[in-house]
Amino acid sequence: MSDQYKFLLTENDIPRDWYNINPDMPVNPAVTAWNAVLHPQTQEPVTPDFLAVLFPMRFIGEAVSLDRWIEIPEEVREIYKLWRPTPMIRARRLEKALDTPAHIYYKYEGVSPVGSHKPNTAVPQAFYAKQEGIAGFTTETGAGQWGSALSMAANFFGLECHVYMVKVSYHQKPYRRIIMENFGATVTASPSNKTHYGRSVLENNPDSPGSLGIAISEAVEAAVMSNGKYKYSLGSVLGPVLLHQTVIGLESLKQMEMAGEYPDVVIGCAGGGSNFAGFAFPFVHQNLTNGKNARIVAVEPTACPTLTKGKYTFDYGDTARMAPIVKMHTLGHDFVPAGIHAGGLRYHGMAPHVSALVDSGHIEAVALDQLDTFEGAMMFARAEGLFPAPESAHAVRQAINEALKAKEEGVKRVIAFNLSGHGFFDLTAYDEYNKGNLQRFEYPEAQIAESMAHLPQVTL
Ligand SMILES: *Cc1c(COP(=O)(O)O)cnc(C)c1O
Numbered sequence: 001m002s003d004q005y006k007f008l009l010t011e012n013d014i015p016r017d018w019y020n021i022n023p024d025m026p027v028n029p030a031v032t033a034w035n036a037v038l039h040p041q042t043q044e045p046v047t048p049d050f051l052a053v054l055f056p057m058r059f060i061g062e063a064v065s066l067d068r069w070i071e072i073p074e075e076v077r078e079i080y081k082l083w084r085p086t087p088m089i090r091a092r093r094l095e096k097a098l099d100t101p102a103h104i105y106y107k108y109e110g111v112s113p114v115g116s117h118k119p120n121t122a123v124p125q126a127f128y129a130k131q132e133g134i135a136g137f138t139t140e141t142g143a144g145q146w147g148s149a150l151s152m153a154a155n156f157f158g159l160e161c162h163v164y165m166v167k168v169s170y171h172q173k174p175y176r177r178i179i180m181e182n183f184g185a186t187v188t189a190s191p192s193n194k195t196h197y198g199r200s201v202l203e204n205n206p207d208s209p210g211s212l213g214i215a216i217s218e219a220v221e222a223a224v225m226s227n228g229k230y231k232y233s234l235g236s237v238l239g240p241v242l243l244h245q246t247v248i249g250l251e252s253l254k255q256m257e258m259a260g261e262y263p264d265v266v267i268g269c270a271g272g273g274s275n276f277a278g279f280a281f282p283f284v285h286q287n288l289t290n291g292k293n294a295r296i297v298a299v300e301p302t303a304c305p306t307l308t309k310g311k312y313t314f315d316y317g318d319t320a321r322m323a324p325i326v327k328m329h330t331l332g333h334d335f336v337p338a339g340i341h342a343g344g345l346r347y348h349g350m351a352p353h354v355s356a357l358v359d360s361g362h363i364e365a366v367a368l369d370q371l372d373t374f375e376g377a378m379m380f381a382r383a384e385g386l387f388p389a390p391e392s393a394h395a396v397r398q399a400i401n402e403a404l405k406a407k408e409e410g411v412k413r414v415i416a417f418n419l420s421g422h423g424f425f426d427l428t429a430y431d432e433y434n435k436g437n438l439q440r441f442e443y444p445e446a447q448i449a450e451s452m453a454h455l456p457q458v459t460l
Contacts, residue, residue, distance in 0.1 A: 005092060007105075007255040009085035014077055017069035019246040021281045022239065024068065024288050027356045036352075038325035040316055043458055046324055053224055054232045056128035062240040070243060076124045079156060083112045083119075084247065088255035088416075094383040095403070102406035103261060104399055105416045107252045107279060108386075114179065116389065116421030117275045118149035118235055121244035125233050126153035136160025137233040138222040140190065140215030143169045143343035144176025145389075145421065146235035151183035161185035162230065164192065164218040167210035169343060175425045190215040197221050197320045211336045212347055213319030220322045236272025237317070237328075237351045245278020248418060253282055256416065263294050263416035265402050269394035270298040270307065270365075271344045273351030279418035281353075284362060296363045297402075298354060299394040301373070303441035304337040306330065306350045307358050307365035309448065314458040315349060325456055328355040332451025338441050340370050341429035342390040348451070366398060369440050373397045374433040377423070389421040390429050 037046045051060050062070060072080075091104040109117035129137065136159040141147030147163040154161035163185050170177060170189040177187050188194055190210045191201040195218045201208050208214070216234075223232035234241065256262055266283045268276030276298050286292040300307055306329045315330040317323035329350045331337075337346045357363040373390070376397030381387045388396050399417040406413040423430065432438050 004259070005090055007088040007090070007258045009251060009254060011081050011085070013251065013254060014080050014084050015072065015247050015250040016077070017071050018243045019250060019282050019285060020062070020065055020068055020070050020243050021284065021353060023066045024285060025353065025356065026288060026362060027360045036327055038314065038458065040321045040323060040325055043325065043456060054220065056125070056132050056134060056231055058128040058131070059125060059240050062243055063238065073124065073127060076127050079123045080247070085251045086111050086248070088252055088259070090259065091380070091384055094380055097379065097383040098400065098403050098407065100403040100407040101410065101412045102403040103412065103414045104403055105256065105259065105263070105414070106399070106419045107248060107255070107416070108419045109248060109275065110389070110419060110422035114145070114148040114152055115424065116145050116149065117245060117248060117278060118146050119153060120247055120278065121235060121241045121274065122149040122153035123156070124244050126150070126157045126159055129159055129231055130157040134159070134231050135229045136162065138162045138164070138219040138230050139233045139235070140164045140212060140219045142166050142212050142346060143173055144180065145344055147185070147187065148176045148179040148183070150233055150235065151180040151185035154185065155183040160230070162222060163187045164190040164215040166190055166212060166215050167208070168339065173425065190218050192218060194218070195221045197322070211319065213333060216318040217320030217322055220318060224322070236274040236347070237349065239353060241274050242277040242281065242351055242353055245274050246281055248275070248278040249280060249282030252279060252416065253286070261414045262292065264413045265295045265297060265415045267297045267299060267395050267398050267402070267415065267417035269345060269391050269420060270300050270350065270354060271391060272347050272349070273298070273354035275418055275420040277351060277354055280363070284357065287362070297398060298358065298363055298365045299398045300365065300367050301340055301342055301345050301394065301441070302367045302369045302443060303340045304331065304346050305367040305443060306348065307355070308367045309443055310350070311452060312355055312359050313455060315455055317349060325458065326352050328352045329358065330455070331448050332454055334454055335448060335451035338444065340441060341426060341432070342370065342373070342394065344389070344391040345394065368394050368397050371438055371440050374430070374438060376400045378433070387423040387427070387430065388419055389423045390426050392420045392423070395419065
């Protein structure tokens with residue numbers, strides 16, 4: 001069919017295994033292996049005991065596994081059927097609007113019940129916790145995308161879910177809080193007086209708007225203090241999270257085959273790196289083992305330019321230095337990015353696997369300003385009818401830039417990007433853009449230099 005738009009799979013095509021990139025990492029395995037995860041106080045490689053306080057055992061097992069394929073439990077696949085497989089769509093109307101010879105495809109993860117890719121990992125994490133007799137999770141959330149995904153998954157398995165939500169978002173973005181509460185979760189504005197760390201932050205600054213790093217610290221503390229009742233759940237960054245997200249890319253490989261094309265460029269937005277890795281790693285696998293050479297591009301905001309301006313070194317995962325130290329691109333654990341609307345891209349660090357592959361040159365990274373990304377999102381929406389989340393808008397804009405470059409060069413190029421979520425709860429951001437209220441954010445050089453001075457002095 002020459003004029004096909006949607007490439008749809010059946011429930012039978014939902015992958016049976018996740019793709020684990022560990023055995024294929026073309027870098028020193030010590031960098032991403034568990035023995036390069038350091039205890040925040042001793043700075044020695046973490047012990048299984050330390051990790052077992054935080055995470056379900058099966059999750060820890062996935063982090064260290066060197067099996068290329070890890071079976072998706074039947075219980076998880078059953079729940080995936082609620083929204084998977086997700087569609088791959090050729091953006092023909094956008095191609096026309098840009099008058100480009102490029103073919104643009106997007107994988108749309110916004111069809112999940114909570115509107116993003118995040119349930120792909122929330123569901124297996126909740127399943128493991130249930131299997132291991134854990135009462136529930138503590139977690140953090142920025143704008144509420146991760147919190148609503150985990151609340152839904154916890155509700156499916158009859159688990160408790162206690163969410164520390166960055167205070168500024170708690171007050172500005174009530175809709176996702178309501179979704180979490182509808183699923184039976186408790187939602188606490190962070191910094192809160194429920195934890196030692198939250199109280200210490202409030203003592204110093206009663207008006208603290210909070211940050212993702214602070215909320216992670218509160219959630220980790222609450223799990224550690226629960227005597228095993230609760231585990232801590234993270235929605236990005238860690239190896240097993242990237243693993244769970246590979247259903248996106250594995251489906252996409254099949255869908256590109258249905259379309260009779262293979263991407264020259266593969267694009268995703270990167271906050272902690274999970275939707276990017278989930279979409280891109282199966283294509284990286286093809287590059288590494290099957291003679292393909294697609295360009296793989298991670299897109300981040302100029303206001304939080306972790307991959308393009310950060311340092312590839314050891315740093316803490318959270319502000320209070322309670323979470324493990326890992327080797328990653330970082331802007332410093334106490335870096336607090338400007339309040340851009342792509343809240344999900346405001347993390348100071350990056351998934352160690354993504355960082356290592358950028359460092360080794362297997363992945364490219366670019367930073368885009370929020371004004372440019374909203375402009376791209378509007379072009380996309382007016383052509384395709386769909387409003388991307390401000391995070392996803394970074395991938396959209398990069399795809400548009402690649403398509404315009406192809407036009408300039410007069411070449412047909414196949415561009416595939418991941419549209420990680422819809423923007424229906426982010427319409428205020430579009431309103432601000434329309435009213436001309438959005439600012440450009442340049443590289444916050446002095447602020448990054450300041451936080452870089454606080455990196456742990458690791459000798460490895
Ligand atoms: C959370 C989120 C992101 C950023 O997180 P990653 O782990 O980098 O994927 C991107 N897009 C959407 C829609 C999100 O909800």
